[in-house]
Each structure stands twice: as C-alpha cells, then as structure tokens.
Amino acid sequence: MNKTPNPKAWLFVIPVVVLVAFNALIPLMTVVNYSVQETFGDNVFFWEGMKWFEEVLRSERFHESFLRQIAFTGMILVIEIPLGIAIALAMPRKGPWVSVCLVLMALPLLIPWNVVGAMWNIFALPDIGLLGRMINGLGIDYNFTQQPVSAWSTTVLMDVWHWTSLVVLLSYAGLSAIPDAYYQAAKIDGANAWAVFRFIQLPKMKRVLTIAILLRFMDSFMIYTEPFVLTGGGPGNTTTFLSIDLVKIALGQFDLGPAAAMSLIYFLIVLLVSWIFYTLMMRGEEN
Amino acid sequence: MGIELKKVTKQVGAETYIYETDLSFEKDGFNILLGTTLSGKTTLMRLMAGLERPSSGEVWFEGQDVTGIPVQKRSVAMVYQQFINYPNFNVFENIASPLRVSGVSSQEIKQRVGKISDLLKLTPFLDRSPDELSGGQQQRTALARALVKNAALVLLDEPLANLDYKLREELRDELPKLFQDTGATVVYATSEPLEALMLGGRTATLHEGRVTQYGPTSQIYRAPNTLVSAQVFSDPPINTAPVEKKNDTFHLTDLINWSVPVEYANLSDGQYVIGVRPHHLTVGTATEDMVRLNGTVQIAEISGSESIIHFNVEGHTWVSESHGVHQFKVGDSVELSLDVSRCFYFHQSGELVAG
Incomplete structure (x- = not known):
C-alpha cells in the first residue's frame, strides 16, 4: 500500500500532545529537574547528577518506609482479594436482594478518603471511640495512637473496610458473566462446589481479578490520605508509608532534591511491579 | 424404551412453565423438541435430565422411575447452545473430564478420548485451550465430552444455533451418525422447523409450555393436528x-x-x-x-x-x-x-x- 505523507495529520495529534504535556510530561520533567540539582532560593540551581538518587537508595529511612510499604500492600492483597471473592460468591445472583447488596457494597467506595480516615480515627479512639472502647472492654490493651501493633491493625482494617467492596464488585461482575449452562454442565459432570470454583468460576474471573489486584496494588502502594488522617504516620514512624515519608521530606523538611529523586524511584517501582504483574497474568491470554 | 414424562408439570412461583405433559421418547433415532424461544424446550430438557424436579408427575427412564434422582446419579450428557468447555483445560482434558470424575483408568481415558476426537476431527487440536478454537471446534469439543461419557440420555439444547451456516450444515449431517450406535436416547431441541425435518426421527411440537403434537417428524409436518402445531412447524410462517x-x-x-x-x-x-x-x-x-x-x-x-x-x-x-x-x-x-x-x-x- 502506498502511503502519502499528509502534514495535516499533525493537527489531529496536537491536542493530545498538548494535554499530555500539561498533565504529565511537564510536571514529570519538573521533578526530574529537581532530582538532579541542588535547589536554593531565588531559583539558584547547582548540578548534582545522581547524588540524590544514591542518597535516597542508601538511606536507612527509605529502606524502612519501603519495607513498611511492601508489608502493608502485601497484607492488603492477601486479605482483600480472597475476602472480596468470598463475599462475591456469597452474594445472591438474582432477586430483590441483589440491588440491596450492591448498594451496601458500593457505600464505602463513595466516602471521601479523608472522611474515612477521620471516621476511623474517632471510631477507634480508646477512650471515646466505639471500636476502641469495645476492644479495651474485651480486656485487650488497645491504643492506636501509642502502640505500633494497634496502629497497624487499625490501618489495615480501615483499608479492608474501605476497599474490599471494589474487589467484591469486580468479582461479582465476573461471576454474573458466567452463563448458567456452565453450572449445569458441571452439575451433570458431578463436580462439587470446590471444583466449580476452581475450574469454572476462578478461570472465568481471571480478567477482572487481574484488574482488581492491579488496582488494589497501585492504590495501597500509594496510600496517603487515610493513614495520614488516622495516625499521621505514627506512633513514631511505624505507619509512615512511602508517600507519607515523601511528603515529610518534600514539604516538612523542604529537601526538594532527595524528595524528587524519591518520587521518581517510587514511580518507577509502581510502574515496574504493575508491568511485571500484568505481563505474567496475561501471558497465554494472547490469541 | 427411552425417557417418559408422565403427567409432568413445572411451576416456578405463580408462573407455569410446563402444563401437564405426557411424552415418551424412544431410543432409536432423534427425538426432536420443536418450538420457539420460551416455549419450554429447555425446561423440558432440564426436567428430563434431573436438573430440576417436576412440580407434579413422574419421569421414567428405561422402565424406572427416576423422578427424585439427582442428575449426578443418572447417566446424562448435555450440550448447550453456548459452547461450554472448561476454560483452563485443553481439549484433551475437556473431553476426558467426565471420565476422570468417574474414575476411569488413564490408559482407557487416552484410548477413548483418542477415538472420539478422531470421530469429531479434533485430534490436531487436543493440546489447545478452548479459547484458541473456532466456534465449530469448541462445540465439537462439547459434543465429544457428551459422547465420550457413553451416557444413556443425551440432551442437545439447540447445539447448532450459535454456529455459522456452513458449520451448522456440516454438523447437522454428522450428528445423527455420531449418536447412531451409542444406544443412547437422544433428545434434540431446536427452534427451526427445517432442522427438525432434516434430522428426521420423531418430533414434539411445543407451544407456550404445552406439547401440541408428537409423532414421526414428517407426519407432523404433513398433518398438523392443530393450527398451533402447524404454526410451530412452518418457516416462513404459515x-x-x-x-x-x-x-x-x-x-x-x-x-x-x-x-x-x-x-x-x-x-x-x-x-x-x-x-x-x-x-x-x-x-x-x-x-x-x-x-x-x-x-x-x-x-x-x-x-x-x-x-x-x-x-x-x-x-x-x-x-x-x-x-x-x-x-x-x-x-x-x-x-x-x-x-x-x-x-x-x-x-x-x-x-x-x-x-
């Protein structure tokens, strides 16, 4: 086929280029700019090369928040994905209760993140919060503002409460898309409930689960608002996740160079993990 | 003696899916259920299979009352309009699945699957997964699963409806031959009068949950006993x-x-x-x-x-x-x-x- 060059084609591309430039490229390049220079007042810059990157990657503080982040995201995925699937399986497939369940499930997703944080903060206060009083009433010493274990479990519980619904809704959509005939066929074959789950429901949910895991990974890996409102990263630094740490460095200490370098490293980690995960899950899905 | 429905009815809530029906399907040749969508074909099949219990009446199979017996304990195979295969099994494992459940030795599985896949021209695709197959091949796999089981009752619920024209013709020719010597009672549901005529055998015309007529296919076509039977069995409409x-x-x-x-x-x-x-x-x-x-x-x-x-x-x-x-x-x-x-x-x- 012969292709004739048509300079007008550029006109169609320009709006997208401008949009992407303003919402992604220019901010990103600003960060790149800060990450390789020492910034002083009055826009005075000194070239520093890779110094900030090395500093961040070597710093104990970054390692700690990174490990904390991995542990948190790991816990979130391990709890929310199976729990979400289980709830979706238990939900009714038809009848008037379907919409009731769906609305109940969607409710937590509609609440703004800082409100969730504030809600749980009050809910879990050991002296006046319902949850805090209850746990202490059971004889367990619980105070999320002072004990790392309490702070962690409250943060994880809050995220499970807020986001498991997303996994439920996605799984439910995947389950609803399975034609009834599959279940009949399985019944005729004499398959038990576990076999139906393992050989029909799970493979049929594969795509939506990939999306669910990916979304939950990215969101929980970048979590900021809720723990910021709930614990502020404390007690000490025990719930200081990557983004909280990043904000502390950038805005608290105003170390723009290290903060910019850390942002880029952070960004690349999320991108890399998502890409590896997606490639693995989708392998064999070609054709 | 094939499958017999004796005064069978099916109600779900206030709705009647099947009005009192007496029907007796034979072992030899195809038994066709002809009717439009929602005429009750699928419900009748589910009743015959034992996937559903009749609200009243009895289901007899080969001289035995099987009314309350669940489908797993009967010897039933079913093929649907949608191509139903286990998504993460390859073709071989899909065909072998009913045999694995019933604990057949792996040597026998290999031999039986081999024979059936030859018959259905699936041998070159045994290693593929169902979503790497064409619609026709997917349905052949589902048919192979039904055949390999040697079920005594085979229910085919509009198996050709989702296939394109050429494949449909091809499979329609093969189907009666495939089931000829299996000794199974075969029930075939379709909404197409032409398909019923081509498959021959006996036909029961269904309309709004009632069997309006039952007999040798060509006889029903030539002498419909009611206007409704004639309407069900005419395309373009009478x-x-x-x-x-x-x-x-x-x-x-x-x-x-x-x-x-x-x-x-x-x-x-x-x-x-x-x-x-x-x-x-x-x-x-x-x-x-x-x-x-x-x-x-x-x-x-x-x-x-x-x-x-x-x-x-x-x-x-x-x-x-x-x-x-x-x-x-x-x-x-x-x-x-x-x-x-x-x-x-x-x-x-x-x-x-x-x-």
Whole structure:
C-alpha cells in the first residue's frame, strides 16, 4: 500500500500532545529537574547528577518506609482479594436482594478518603471511640495512637473496610458473566462446589481479578490520605508509608532534591511491579 | 424404551412453565423438541435430565422411575447452545473430564478420548485451550465430552444455533451418525422447523409450555393436528385466513372462492380457518385447479434459490415462497396461485378438520 505523507495529520495529534504535556510530561520533567540539582532560593540551581538518587537508595529511612510499604500492600492483597471473592460468591445472583447488596457494597467506595480516615480515627479512639472502647472492654490493651501493633491493625482494617467492596464488585461482575449452562454442565459432570470454583468460576474471573489486584496494588502502594488522617504516620514512624515519608521530606523538611529523586524511584517501582504483574497474568491470554 | 414424562408439570412461583405433559421418547433415532424461544424446550430438557424436579408427575427412564434422582446419579450428557468447555483445560482434558470424575483408568481415558476426537476431527487440536478454537471446534469439543461419557440420555439444547451456516450444515449431517450406535436416547431441541425435518426421527411440537403434537417428524409436518402445531412447524410462517363454507364452495372473499374438495363434502357450513404453507402460494398464473389471487408486493427477499415475497391481498398479508429467483419491487401488482388442494382446514377452535 502506498502511503502519502499528509502534514495535516499533525493537527489531529496536537491536542493530545498538548494535554499530555500539561498533565504529565511537564510536571514529570519538573521533578526530574529537581532530582538532579541542588535547589536554593531565588531559583539558584547547582548540578548534582545522581547524588540524590544514591542518597535516597542508601538511606536507612527509605529502606524502612519501603519495607513498611511492601508489608502493608502485601497484607492488603492477601486479605482483600480472597475476602472480596468470598463475599462475591456469597452474594445472591438474582432477586430483590441483589440491588440491596450492591448498594451496601458500593457505600464505602463513595466516602471521601479523608472522611474515612477521620471516621476511623474517632471510631477507634480508646477512650471515646466505639471500636476502641469495645476492644479495651474485651480486656485487650488497645491504643492506636501509642502502640505500633494497634496502629497497624487499625490501618489495615480501615483499608479492608474501605476497599474490599471494589474487589467484591469486580468479582461479582465476573461471576454474573458466567452463563448458567456452565453450572449445569458441571452439575451433570458431578463436580462439587470446590471444583466449580476452581475450574469454572476462578478461570472465568481471571480478567477482572487481574484488574482488581492491579488496582488494589497501585492504590495501597500509594496510600496517603487515610493513614495520614488516622495516625499521621505514627506512633513514631511505624505507619509512615512511602508517600507519607515523601511528603515529610518534600514539604516538612523542604529537601526538594532527595524528595524528587524519591518520587521518581517510587514511580518507577509502581510502574515496574504493575508491568511485571500484568505481563505474567496475561501471558497465554494472547490469541 | 427411552425417557417418559408422565403427567409432568413445572411451576416456578405463580408462573407455569410446563402444563401437564405426557411424552415418551424412544431410543432409536432423534427425538426432536420443536418450538420457539420460551416455549419450554429447555425446561423440558432440564426436567428430563434431573436438573430440576417436576412440580407434579413422574419421569421414567428405561422402565424406572427416576423422578427424585439427582442428575449426578443418572447417566446424562448435555450440550448447550453456548459452547461450554472448561476454560483452563485443553481439549484433551475437556473431553476426558467426565471420565476422570468417574474414575476411569488413564490408559482407557487416552484410548477413548483418542477415538472420539478422531470421530469429531479434533485430534490436531487436543493440546489447545478452548479459547484458541473456532466456534465449530469448541462445540465439537462439547459434543465429544457428551459422547465420550457413553451416557444413556443425551440432551442437545439447540447445539447448532450459535454456529455459522456452513458449520451448522456440516454438523447437522454428522450428528445423527455420531449418536447412531451409542444406544443412547437422544433428545434434540431446536427452534427451526427445517432442522427438525432434516434430522428426521420423531418430533414434539411445543407451544407456550404445552406439547401440541408428537409423532414421526414428517407426519407432523404433513398433518398438523392443530393450527398451533402447524404454526410451530412452518418457516416462513404459515398463512392463515378465515374462510366460509357455503354449500359446496369455500369463500375467502366474495370473489375468491373454490369448490369444496370431496373429502370435506360432509362438512357443515360455517366459518373455518385455512392454513397455507408459503410454498403452496406461488407467483405466476394459476392453473385450473388452483385459485388465483391478485396482490401487491410488500416485502421481497431472496433466500438462496427461493424467493420469499410478502403480498397484500385485499388488506390481508400473505407470504409466498416460490422456487427460483424473482425480482420484485415493492408496490408491484402480481398474480399468485394458491394451491387449495394442499392447504389445511381448521375449525375456529384450532382443531384440524378431519378430511
């Protein structure tokens, strides 16, 4: 086929280029700019090369928040994905209760993140919060503002409460898309409930689960608002996740160079993990 | 002795899916359930399979009452309109799955799957997963699963409906051969009258949850006992029109009339309904023993070597099916000939007039 060059084609591309430039490229390049220079007042810059990157990657503080982040995201995925699937399986497939369940499930997703944080903060206060009083009433010493274990479990519980619904809704959509005939066929074959789950429901949910895991990974890996409102990263630094740490460095200490370098490293980690995960899950899905 | 339904009904909530039905399907040849969507074909099959319990009545299979016995304990295989295979098993494992469940030795599985996949031309695809197959191959895999099981009752629920034309024809030819020597009772549901005719065997016509007629397929086609059976078993739809018998003539209108055939000579005067299959109403000048109609073309479509043309005759729409390709424009006036010797006469209640 012969292709004739048509300079007008550029006109169609320009709006997208401008949009992407303003919402992604220019901010990103600003960060790149800060990450390789020492910034002083009055826009005075000194070239520093890779110094900030090395500093961040070597710093104990970054390692700690990174490990904390991995542990948190790991816990979130391990709890929310199976729990979400289980709830979706238990939900009714038809009848008037379907919409009731769906609305109940969607409710937590509609609440703004800082409100969730504030809600749980009050809910879990050991002296006046319902949850805090209850746990202490059971004889367990619980105070999320002072004990790392309490702070962690409250943060994880809050995220499970807020986001498991997303996994439920996605799984439910995947389950609803399975034609009834599959279940009949399985019944005729004499398959038990576990076999139906393992050989029909799970493979049929594969795509939506990939999306669910990916979304939950990215969101929980970048979590900021809720723990910021709930614990502020404390007690000490025990719930200081990557983004909280990043904000502390950038805005608290105003170390723009290290903060910019850390942002880029952070960004690349999320991108890399998502890409590896997606490639693995989708392998064999070609054709 | 195949499967028998004795006074079976099925109600779900306030809705009646199947009205009291007596039906007995034989072992040899295909047993066809013919009816439109929602006529109750699938429900009947589910009742036969044991996937559902009848609200009342009994299901007998090979001389035994199997009413309460769940499907797992019966020897049943079913193929659906959708291509149902286990998504993460390859073709071999899919075909082998019913054998694995019943604990057949892996050597025997290999041999039986090999034989069936040869028969269904699936041998080159045994390593593939179902989503790497064409629709036809996916359905062949599902059929192979049903066959390999050697089930005593095989239920095929519109298995060809989702396939394209060529594949459908191909599989339709093969199906009766595939099940010929299995000794299974085969029930085949379809909404297409032509398919029923091609598969032969016996047909039960279904309409709104009732079996309207049951017997050898060709006999039902030639002699539908009610207007409803005739309507279910006609594609394009059968033409119906009120006629009046006065003495020795049938009157369609004042001007269009014909003399009463000998076999209806004893019929009392009054109102009747005629049913005319579209291919008994053809384009062209009427010969002596035919009735002439003048109509205007409303819709003209060509299906292969047949022309299907909808006409308006004095405010009434008729569908004609003529051999050969005829080009008509909407609004053309055309002369039609109605073969009254081939049409059915029904009482106004819908019963066929005995002739």
